[in-house]
Every structure is written in structure tokens, then in C-alpha cells.
Amino acid sequence: AQSVTQLDSQVPVFEEAPVELRCNYSSSVSVYLFWYVQYPNQGLQLLLKYLSGSTLVKGINGFEAEFNKSQTSFHLRKPSVHISDTAEYFCAFMNRDDKIIFGKGTRLHILP
Amino acid sequence: DARVTQTPRHKVTEMGQEVTMRCQPILGHNTVFWYRQTMMQGLELLAYFRNRAPLDDSGMPKDRFSAEMPDATLATLKIQPSEPRDSAVYFCASGSDKQGPLNTEAFFGQGTRLTVV
Numbered sequence: 706a707q708s709v710t711q712l713d714s715q716v717p718v719f720e721e722a723p724v725e726l727r728c729n730y731s732s733s734v735s736v737y738l739f740w741y742v743q744y745p746n747q748g749l750q751l752l753l754k755y756l757s758g759s760t761l762v763k764g765i766n767g768f769e770a771e772f773n774k775s776q777t778s779f780h781l782r783k784p785s786v787h788i789s790d791t792a793e794y795f796c797a798f799m800n801r802d803d804k805i806i807f808g809k810g811t812r813l814h815i816l817p
Numbered sequence: 818d819a820r821v822t823q824t825p826r827h828k829v830t831e832m833g834q835e836v837t838m839r840c841q842p843i844l845g846h847n848t849v850f851w852y853r854q855t856m857m858q859g860l861e862l863l864a865y866f867r868n869r870a871p872l873d874d875s876g877m878p879k880d881r882f883s884a885e886m887p888d889a890t891l892a893t894l895k896i897q898p899s900e901p902r903d904s905a906v907y908f909c910a911s912g913s914d915k916q917g918p919l920n921t922e923a924f925f926g927q928g929t930r931l932t933v934v
Binding site: 804 | 821848850852858859860862865867872873908910914922923925926927928
């Protein structure tokens with residue numbers, strides 16, 4: 706079965722420290738990969754996406770993610786977080802049927 | 818400013834009542850998704866449409882839920898009768914495959930927060 710696993714439900718990080726949010730997917734075919742961010746009481750907003758080409762993808766707000774096919778991972782990183790990055794982050798993939806499947810989310814807490 | 822519009826933003830209803838949630842996709846988008854978000858299950862795909870036709874509604878409880886697109890500018894999700902376990906935030910998202918596969922992104926609305934008491 707196709708699925709997305711976000712290994713951490715919550716990640717606390719000090720302000721200005723680096724962060725990595727982990728994501729692994731399970732699919733026997735090629736997929737498109739996404740990271741979305743959800744701020745409190747808001748809908749989801751696209752951070753970045755991987756369709757093909759370079760495995761390092763840069764997104765908005767200083768985030769980047771690296772696609773690793775051999776490890777079926779698509780981890781999200783930021784070198785220095787800000788208090789405004791406090792949100793929930795969702796990894797997702799799109800399969801050949803154009804269904805977008807989401808992970809359960811990782812809540813990022815920025816500590817002062 | 819193109820955006821997906823969902824109404825109502827909040828809905829409190831009694832168990833057994835009918836609930837209708839509406840979504841206006843971004844003009845020109847031909848794919849619409851309905852998701853339900855809960856603390857326990859995260860984001861669950863309920864149904865999605867392409868060119869107003871349902872492609873997959875396997876995530877939706879068929880006995881009480883129904884989703885339709887009366888026209889290209891309106892998608893509806895109906896629950897009848899509603900139950901307390903339906904309490905969740907329901908998101909609509911839209912996208913377009915007119916440049917090939919639906920590989921750009923799904924644009925999300927603000928959601929409808931449903932509380933069934």
C-alpha cells in the first residue's frame with residue numbers, strides 16, 4: 706500500500722537552530738513529493754515540491770528538502786528557524802492516479 | 818487574488834441533522850479534493866473530482882456522506898445524518914492538470930470546522 710510516514714509527531718527546536726523534519730514514503734512507482742505547512746486555524750500552503758530533476762529542492766521561507774530514492778525519503782530542512790516557523794508540517798505524495806496522500810504531520814515548536 | 822473559498826467556516830449542529838459544506842475552487846481549476854482532518858487520523862482524503870466527475874470516493878463513508886459538483890464553480894460535501902464522530906475540519910482543495918499531470922500543487926481552502934453535538 707502507498708503511504709507517507711512522518712517519523713516525528715512533534716519537534717522542539719531553539720530559535721535560530723537548524724531543523725530537519727523526516728519523511729519517508731512507500732510506493733512501488735515514481736511519485737511526486739510535497740511539503741505543506743499549516744499555520745494555526747489556516748488551510749495548507751505549499752512549501753516545496755519535487756517532480757523530477759535535481760534532488761535538492763528549495764522552497765519558500767528558507768526551507769529545502771532532499772529527495773533520496775534509495776532511502777525513499779524526502780526530509781525537510783531549514784538551517785536557522787524563526788519563531789514564525791511554528792506550525793504543522795505535512796509531507797505528501799501524488800501517485801499516478803493524481804491522488805495526494807498526506808502524512809500525519811509534524812508539529813514544529815520553536816523555543817525562545 | 819485567486820483562492821479556494823469554503824463556506825461555512827464554522828458549523829455546530831445537533832446529531833442527526835443534515836450538514837452541507839460548500840467549496841468554490843479556483844477559477845479554471847478542474848480537480849477538486851475533499852479532505853477531513855482530525856487529531857487522531859490526520860488528513861484523510863474523502864473524495865476527489867476531475868472535470869466534475871468523481872474519480873475516487875473510497876475514503877468516504879457511503880451511508881451518510883455524499884459529494885457532488887453541480888457545476889465547475891461549486892463542490893459540495895453533505896453529511897446526512899450527522900454524528901458526533903464526524904466532528905472535524907473539512908478541507909477542500911483544487912488544482913489543474915491542464916499543463917499535463919496534476920503536478921503543480923493543490924490549493925487549499927481555509928476549511929470548515931464542524932462540531933456535531
